[in-house]
Amino acid sequence: MxxxxxxxxxxxxxxxxxxxxxxxxxxxxxxxxxxxxxxxxxxxxxxxxxxxxxxxxxxxxxxxxxxxxxxxxxxxxxxxxxxxxxxxxxxxxxxxxxxxxxxxxxxxxxxxxxxxxxxxxxxxxxxxxxxxxxxxxxxxxxxxxxxxxxxxxxxxxxxxxxxxxxxxxxxxxxxxxxxxxxxxxxxxxxxxxxxxxxxxxxxxxxxxxxxxxxxxxxxxQRGSILKPNFTAVEAIYAIPDLALRFSSYDLSQQKRKAKIDSYWSSAKSELAHQNYWRFTGYLFAGLIMYPDSILQPKLIYRFLSGAFNGNRRVISKIAKK
Known part of the structure; x- marks a missing residue:
């Protein structure tokens, strides 16, 4: 150059x-x-x-x-x-x-x-x-x-x-x-x-x-199990031009999906770092706070496959003991 x-x-x-x-x-x-x-x-x-x-x-x-x-x-x-x-x-x-x-x-x-x-x-x-x-x-x-x-x-x-x-x-x-x-x-x-x-x-x-x-x-920065940090989600939905592209109903639906996905991403992170008690807390609290998660099969698939792949080596080591 x-x-x-x-x-x-x-x-x-x-x-x-x-x-x-x-x-x-x-x-x-x-x-x-x-x-x-x-x-x-x-x-x-x-x-x-x-x-x-x-x-x-x-x-x-x-x-x-x-x-x-x-x-x-x-x-x-x-x-x-x-x-x-x-x-x-x-x-x-x-x-x-x-x-x-x-x-x-x-x-x-x-x-x-x-x-x-x-x-x-x-x-x-x-x-x-x-x-x-x-x-x-x-x-x-x-x-x-x-x-x-x-x-x-x-x-x-x-x-x-x-x-x-x-x-x-x-x-x-x-x-x-x-x-x-x-x-x-x-x-x-x-x-x-x-x-x-x-x-x-x-x-x-x-x-x-x-x-x-x-x-x-x-x-x-992710917050706690019962009080997740959704600051980024709120900032995204405060972008003024979004209202010019999508209806208020569509935005409310996508915002709910964003919060659900962010929550379960935090749960999966705890599992990946082998924090099993915190993961269990996320699991039970999430099913109560976000029961509509079960209506998103793609989210469930990503969560389970990601959790399985991320912990395959850990499971293998445990099985050999």
């Missing part, structure tokens, strides 16, 4: 006390088959060795900026402001980008100039990473081909920002991430982005390995 050429795509990585995993994220970007990129790392006021790790990599495509600690949304917006590329992907500091992700995504956006974004599959991996004994399950979910916004209103169908490549001008046009949201800020941002048009799905591409950490911000 010459000093006069623009990168094809930007990767923005917010990093707060991410020294343990940041190098793996950086190296996953360096392994990309698409070589013409810029990687913007925003050190969000870290107090560990995050800055040292970021600066230790000798690569002219990497830009490291340090800001005071203002949260992940502020850091992502700072990265977005500094992008030079026409496309941007937000990769968290503890996740791993698959080698062909950027090339496939850029190709798709080049072929669909009217779409604000494209998205692919993700795979969840344990906190320690993947070793040869760990059976990684390929995603079986079908990405929606159209009506992106409608699907997002009922469920976070993207889950991880590393599986989404966005036109930089579109991300800026909708104002970036809401800095006052501490949970689901990406989901709310994607809903505003989907108001611009459908995202192009890349069904057979696994773009990112999503690390499941026990101290992740999402788990800490």
């Amino acid at each position: 010459t000093t006069h050429s623009l990168p094809s795509v930007a990767i923005v990585t917010p990093a707060y006390n991410a020294g343990r995993f940041l190098l793996q994220a950086i190296e996953s970007v360096q392994r990309q088959t698409l070589r013409n990129y810029e990687h913007i790392i925003i050190n969000d006021g870290s107090t560990d060795n995050t800055l040292d790790v970021a600066l230790s990599v000798d690569d002219m495509r990497i830009t490291v900026r340090t800001i005071s600690n203002n949260g992940v949304s502020f850091a992502r917006n700072e990265g977005l402001r500094n992008c030079r590329a026409p496309y941007v992907l937000f990769l968290d500091a503890d996740d791993i980008l698959r080698p062909d992700a950027l090339q496939h995504m850029v190709d798709v956006l080049e072929a669909h100039p009217q779409s604000p974004a494209c998205f692919a599959q993700h795979i969840k991996i344990p906190e320690a990473g993947v070793d040869p004994s760990y059976e990684v399950q390929r995603p079986q979910r079908v990405l929606p081909q159209d009506k992106t916004l409608w699907h997002l209103l009922a469920k976070n169908i993207i889950v991880n920002g590393g599986a989404l490549c966005i036109r930089t001008e579109a991300a800026r046009a909708v104002g970036g991430f809401k800095t006052d949201l501490k949970l689901g800020e990406d989901w709310e941002f994607w809903c505003r982005l989907a108001l611009l048009g459908d995202f192009i799905p890349i069904q057979n591409l696994v773009a990112v390995d999503y690390r499941q950490t026990s101290t992740g911000g999402n788990r800490q």
Whole structure:
């Protein structure tokens, strides 16, 4: 890449006390088959060795900026402001980008100039990473081909920002991430982005390995069993332009689905982290608070299959004892 050429795509990585995993994220970007990129790392006021790790990599495509600690949304917006590329992907500091992700995504956006974004599959991996004994399950979910916004209103169908490549001008046009949201800020941002048009799905591409950490911000912010945190859902349904697209009845139905899905996602997370008592509490409370869950067979299937796949290795180990 010459000093006069623009990168094809930007990767923005917010990093707060991410020294343990940041190098793996950086190296996953360096392994990309698409070589013409810029990687913007925003050190969000870290107090560990995050800055040292970021600066230790000798690569002219990497830009490291340090800001005071203002949260992940502020850091992502700072990265977005500094992008030079026409496309941007937000990769968290503890996740791993698959080698062909950027090339496939850029190709798709080049072929669909009217779409604000494209998205692919993700795979969840344990906190320690993947070793040869760990059976990684390929995603079986079908990405929606159209009506992106409608699907997002009922469920976070993207889950991880590393599986989404966005036109930089579109991300800026909708104002970036809401800095006052501490949970689901990406989901709310994607809903505003989907108001611009459908995202192009890349069904057979696994773009990112999503690390499941026990101290992740999402788990800490989810609220309690009886008082789940639906701040993100409320923020999504406060988006003014939704009322211009859908009836109040349709919005109320999708909002109920979003709360149900968010609740059971929290339950499944507890099971995945082997917090069986909390999972049991979610199960009994959920059947009382959300009895209409049983009227959603797709939700039940995703819940059971996800719980089974996520705990297959644990069950196998118990059976061998």
